[in-house]
Amino acid sequence: MIQQFDTRNKDIKVWINGELLHRDQAKISVFDSAVQGGDAVWEGVRIYDGRIFCFEKHLNRLMESAKSMDFSNVPSVEEVKNAVFSTLKANGMKDDTHIRLTLTRGEKITSGMNPKLNQFGCTLIVLAEWKSSIFYGKELRLVTSNIRRNSPLCLDSKIHHANLINNILAKIEANYAGADDALMLDLDGFVAETSATNIFMIKNGLVITPFPKACLTGITRSLIIEICKNNNIPIVEQDISVTELYNADEVFTTGTMGELARVNEIDNRKIENKGGVLMQLQSLFRKLTEVEGEKLPF
Ligand code: PMP
16 A cells, blocks of 8 residues: 555645745755764654644654754744744645654764764754545555564664664565565564554453554554543553464554554454454544644634
8 A cells, every 4th residue: 555646745835944945946955964864853743624633742752852862953842833834834734734744963064973063953844745544444464574673772762763764674574565564573572563653452342552662652552542541441551462463353553644544464364353442443533633733823
């Protein structure tokens, strides 16, 4: 399942450090840290009906990632917000939009890995595109990848960084296997997440998701946990083995870009899809998207 070019995005304007540029002109320097070392942090944010969904949570995670990476001259939350509002306004976007918000360590005075070479402050990129939920109405086929998701021993997955090479290698494996995505394990062989989403299973009415040891603490993941708690749906975080996932009643992924997507096959084992809890969660999540979020000021 590959996203296609959406002609509505043909002439979009992209924000780069205070300038709004046509997508063909929107470029960053070859000296930028994102180019030199994948040295950047990012957020994927979605707009529903004039509201930026969970905007505060995304801004908070962006700032925490930048702090963990020890970025200097980080723009303030207000500056980032204004950049997002200006970009959406310039593109007339109020709905059906996904934003890739990237903050890099910025330009270096010469090529090299040392962050001391970064003397100009961060680069802020706001790429807003018309994009519907990418997995809407689709069911996913996963294959287990040989590439492990990072443990905090190597690189803490709680930093939402742009250095996602192991996830990309896992996705390549999935592509060759003709699957929709790769299931990534942690260093102990327990389920971590997919290459770009968190994962949940349901067994006998109990919703289960891995401890956030080797996965991103996804904002959609935390909303699902909250929704379960508020609606008396039993939920636990625990280690999940691939065998347990094969034998689940239902399996689904969560993420801003694809929302809640049903998994119907893992490593050629069909998931039974019985119980109806996922449908209930999808409907509760949909209701939340109809009210939650920061209203656009234009
Ligand atoms: N895991 C990874 C590796 C991701 O890149 C993302 C998307 N940012 C997610 C999970 C889902 O996170 P969220 O619900 O915050 O979009």
